Amino acid sequence: MPGLFPPFDPEPEAVERPRRLRRIPIRSVIPNLVTLLSLCAGLTSIRMSFEGRFEMAVYAILIAAVLDGLDGRLARYLHVTSKFGAELDSLSDFLSFGVAPPLLLFVWNFHDINSFGWVAVVLFAIAGALRLARFNTMLGEDKPAWQANFFTGVPIPAGALAVLLPVYVDRVGIDVPQAAAPAVVAYVVLIAALMVSRVPTFSGKKYGGIQREWVVPILIGVVILAMLLVSYPFHVLSILTILYLAYIPFGWRAWNRLARTHGTKEDELTLDVADPVPDDETTP
Secondary structure: OOOOOOOOOOOOOOOOOOHHHOOOOHHHOHHHHHHHHHHHHHHHHHHHHHOOOHHHHHHHHHHHHHHHHHHHHHHHHHOOOOHHHHHHHHHHHHHHHHHHHHHHHHHHHHHHHOHHHHHHHHHHHHHHHHHHHHHHHOOOOOOOHHHHHEEEOOOHHHHHHHHOHHHHHHHHOOOOOHHHHHHHHHHHHHHHHHHHOOOEEEOOOOOOOOOHHHHHHHHHHHHHHHHHHHHOHHHHHHHHHHHHHHHHHHHHHHHHHHHHHOOOHHHOOOOOOOOOOOOOOOOO
């Protein structure tokens, strides 16, 4: 007699296994549990936003971003990657980074401008969904090795943290008045546009390693950064967001330089709207 719940099978299309091998190892569930915790953090952020606890809402999104960076790495480390995990991760990312941040902004600063602010919320959520859909469809595509160092557009976790810059600034003590709501809306639309754009941004996934003499200074720097983030979270988040946005043009320049070096002129990106746009993208 079949059970009440369907059996967990991350690869339903796989070849039928012998009955004695049907048990799922605990390690195959761990990355999905981390993804679900990220989803819970996103839902918690939405609740904190509606309760007016904006600092806690930001912390929840930050926790979701940390967990999102762990689940995929855990899956690869444990050799338990699956289509199920990839789809679950996308759904979690959409809620935690595509829905929770703009809702936080709407409750915090947009509620008095009604439909105008809500349009920005919807645009950001749509941009997040399109960003994730494009990333998923490009998984497994053949591409030059150097392009693995870049994302196409701002990834959705980075976009979610960057779009909250007005909240960080306000919590630092720089007042963001209600009259500034249209400017904040424009900023939200800008970040949404960067997420769905073809602007290359550094991914850091294929970094070649660290020289031995730099290991200790980097470890000390990471510890100091973590201490500052705990002690002065919104100051640090403001600075990191500004530095990240300022670094985007350097990623663009590096992409074009590598494209010229490897003889793929068609991959170079310009602001000239008359240039033909390639039909297929090559980086997630």
